[in-house]
Amino acid sequence: MDEERKRRAQALEREMRDPHSICNIDCLLDTVTALVNDCDHESLKRLKNIEQYASKYKPVSKQICQLRMNVEDFDFIKLIGAGAFGEVQLVRHKSSRQVYAMKRLSKFEMMKRPDSAFFWEERHIMAHANSDWIVQLHFAFQDAKYLYMVMDYMPGGDIVSLMSMYEIPEKWAIFYTMEVVLALDTIHNMGFVHRDVKPDNMLLDHHGHLKLADFGTCMRMGPNGLVVSSNAVGTPDYISPEVLQSQGVDNEYGRECDWWSVGIFLYEMLVGDTPFYADSLVGTYGKIMDHKNSLSFPAEVEISESAKSLMRAFLTDRTQRLGRHGIDEIKAHPFFKNDTWTFDNIRDSVPPVVPELSSDDDTRNFEDIDRDESPEEVFPTPKSFDGNHLPFIGFTYTGDYQLLTNDTVDAEAKESANTIANHNHRHRPSNSNEIKRLEALLERERNHSETLEKQDKALRQQIELISKREAELQRIASEYEKDLALRQHNYKVAMQKVEQEIEQRKKTETMLADAQRNLDNEQKIRTREMNNNLHHNEKIVTLEKQLKEMEENFKNENEHVQKLKKQVAELGLSQQELEGKLAQTQALNATLHAQKEALQQEVAETQALLAQEKNSRSQLKEQVKESENKLQTISNDLERVAQREQQAHEDNRVLNEKISDLEKANASLDFELKTLQSRYQQEVKAHQETEKSRMLSREEANLQEVKALQTKLNEEKSARIKADQNSQEKERQLSMLSVDYRQIQQRLQKLEGECRQETEKVMALQAQIEQENCKKNTLKSQLSLQSSEVAHLKSRENQLQKEHTE
Known part of the structure; x- marks a missing residue:
């Protein structure tokens, strides 16, 4: 083979071995399985070319899935988290018996999201950060429905559960703020901005140290150290003003947006609530934009001036925010000056709270979550080639073994050389001297190879012994560290109890003095009430008098x-x-x-x-x-x-x-x-x-x-x-x-x-009057008759007298 061709072949081999390359061996295998999954539909197999490819590589794809890391290599223990795109399971590897946290993401749900490629940043950061402050990714694989990320299990839970269990003193707040600052500095040095720093994304390991997780909102910075985005990414209570202003408009901002969230986190630890909380989302955003006037510290909470100074330095405009020029100006702030921790020794120090764990799969610091039993959505059967699995090519990652590494290639080359030698031995050429020389050379090479193999075997045995001894020493050291941490924690708890007892005694004395003052006040109030009672009694007597007067008036x-x-x-x-x-x-x-x-x-x-x-x-x-x-x-x-x-x-x-x-x-x-x-x-x-x-x-x-x-x-x-x-x-x-x-x-x-x-009555009287008038008229007529009769009688009398005289 000529040198140019050899150089090109070796360059291709390097690309295939490079885990950062987009054409490494895992990417190529993902390509095979993705194409098979996208082509394995009856509606697409009507096309001859697709049907030939699917029938040819479907067995290969199945074999690849079986030989690579897959979900069947783990035993499910418990569901410890759930979100919009999937869930987090506690699992145990069947072979190594190691406990991991496995995040399972639905491919269908992620493809519906506008920024469906968010998982790439999370996979990249966890796989390549190689930092004590970042949750480490051990394996990443996929099947037809889900993406899987197997990472460190953090048995201490998140900071939210810690704040719900303890009232965080300022000294504890110093410790956790220092670790968050160092963790964010790691992210920034990798060229990313986190954009969603909050207590939910801060996890505690079995020692009690903090690690950052959930990097789905991370975005890679440009050469100028800024990112350009038109979406307001993050959690409302923790989002910075410059990120909030980017909603719908392309806006530039840098790593300083994460320091704003650190200020919110510190305020929440000391006060118990976020500084810009409101009943509505609009109210929260309004307070964030008017942070100069809305930021205040409650008088009933004791907060040192250095803590207030740090929070004010974080919760300000991005042009004046602490940390815009680097982490050194944050480390130099007076808030972090203490006798216990520094930014250099904090990782080796004992945290304020060390989780009490009974086993490696203890989940006491996680809430019980009910599994969603609703039917899972999957990609619909396509009528044409959609390529639903193509965006996930290259997702597979294995932290403990890389295909086509140097050891594997050397072993295969050695086996190939032996095969060629045997083949040549069976078909010797006629030149006997040359053959003898080559055989002698081959024998020397074999002896040298056997010697090297023996040395390699001896060295491997020594390495195994040293590794076992180192593991034993590490186990003993970890036990000593746990014992020391537990004793220090018990000592701190005892000291805290003593301080609490002293404070309780002071509070009791204060309460006693308050009770004495209240007693004096109550005696004064009682005297005043007695006077008021006399006044009321006098008023009642007056009202009784008025009542009696009214009764007398009523009687009269x-x-x-x-x-x-x-x-x-x-x-x-x-x-x-x-x-x-x-x-x-x-x-x-x-x-x-x-x-x-x-x-x-x-x-x-x-x-x-x-x-x-x-x-x-x-x-x-x-x-x-x-x-x-x-x-x-x-x-x-x-x-x-x-x-x-x-x-x-x-x-x-x-x-x-x-x-x-x-x-x-x-x-x-x-x-x-x-x-x-x-x-x-x-x-x-x-x-x-x-x-x-x-x-x-x-x-x-x-x-x-x-x-x-x-x-x-x-x-x-x-x-x-x-x-x-x-x-x-x-x-x-x-x-x-x-x-x-x-x-x-x-x-x-x-x-x-x-x-x-x-x-x-009138009618009766009128009738009586008419009767009386009738009677009167009758009497008058009778009287006239009687008068005429009297006259007649008189004339008769006169006549009789005349006759008598005559």
Whole structure:
């Protein structure tokens, strides 16, 4: 082979062996399996070329999947995480029995995402960071549905669970902030910006040290150290203003956006909540953009000035933010000055909290998660070639073994050389001297090779022994470290308990002093309440006096009403007397009728007794006059009776109006009496409630709460009194209107009855007058007849006298 061809072949071999190359052996094998998965559909096999390729390489693809790392090499233990694109499982490798965390991502779900290539940065960083601050990727493989990333298991959980279990003191915050700074510096040195730094992505290993995870939002920086993005990537509470401004608009920013998130993280550890939290997403973003005015520190939380200074330096504009010129200016900040940790020795130091673990698969620091049993979505059957698996070519990674490494190539070359030698031995050429020389050379090479193999075997045995001893020493050292860390942790816990006891004692003394002050205040309040009670008692006595006066007034009004009722009864009696007189008048009319009959009898007697007519004539005239006088008297009496009856009706009307007014006044007085009684009861209840509230306030609340409750009680009382007064006023008005309505109805009925009675009386009197006039006319006619008869009798008498004289 010529040198040029050999050079090109060796360059190709180097590319195939290079794990960073996009044409390494794993990428080529991924290409075979991806093309088979994309072509293995009946609708595509109708094309001859695709059908030939699929049928030729499908067995090869199946063999590749079986021989490479796959999901069947692991035993599932527990589900420890779940997200939008997949889940995280705790698994154990069947051969090595090593425990790992395996992230499983759905290919279908990721292809629906606009930036579906986010997993490449995560795979690259975890595979090639080679840092104690980054979770290490051990294996990456795939099948037709999922991508798998097998990484370190972090049994300490995340910082979120740590903050929920402990109240983080400032010294602990220094430790974890220092480790986050070093971890982010590793990411930045690899040329990436994280863009989603938050406690959920900070995991703790079995020693308690912090490691960064979840690099799906990472973006590679350009030559100027900046990234250009038009999407606001990150978690709302931790996102920086410059990242937030990039939503929908291409915006440049650099690694300083991660230092903003570190400031949020430090604030959350010390305060317990993020600094720009709001009930709505718009409110949170508004506070972030107005961070100069919205950043504040609660007075009830003790925070050192150096911590406030660091947070203000992180939570500011990107042009002034700490860390924009490098990590050294962050390391030099006074907040990190302490006697325990430095940025150089912190990895070898004992963390504030060392997880207590019972085994290598202990999951006590992870919440139990229910597995999603919903049906999984897969790629639909394509009608044409879609290439759904092509974006995932090159994803496979193996950390402990690389195909076509030098050892493998040398072994294969050696085996090939032996094969060639054997083949040449079977087909020797005719040149015996050359053959002997070559055989001798081959023998020397074989002896040398055997010697090298023996040395290599001995060296391998020594390496194995040294490795075993080193592993044993590491195990012993790790046990000592765990024991030391546990003892230091117990010592710190004991010291913390002592400090807590001292603080508790101080708090108890403070509480005792506060209780003494509260007792003095309660005694003052009690004295004041006693004075208030005296005032209330005086007010109650005054109200009782007013109630008695109102009762006396009510009694007097009742007596006045009784008097008026008596007057009404007397008027009723007088009315009855008038009615009796009217009956007498009617009896007098009957007497007149009898007299008339007597007069008629007398006229008859006058006709019978002519002799007596002369004497009775004058008597008749006098009787007629007396009858006329009696008739006039009767008419006058009738007029007087009518006038008196009219006056009686008027008096009765006035009395009824007075009675109506008195009933209204009585109803009003009854209403006022009820109002006063209800007010009295309310005052008594209010007094009782005041007594109860005073007792409760003396036992359970301080003076301010008592005042607030008293104010609220007074407001509720006044509102209730106003409502009662309004209700009672409406009831009083309604009762008065109903009384007026009933009185008007009664008066109307009474007036209608009186009108009918008066009409009947007038008609009766008119009939009587007509009868009397008829009787008068009859008497006049009878009188004229009697006069004519008297004249006739006189003439007869004269004639008789003349005859007697003659």
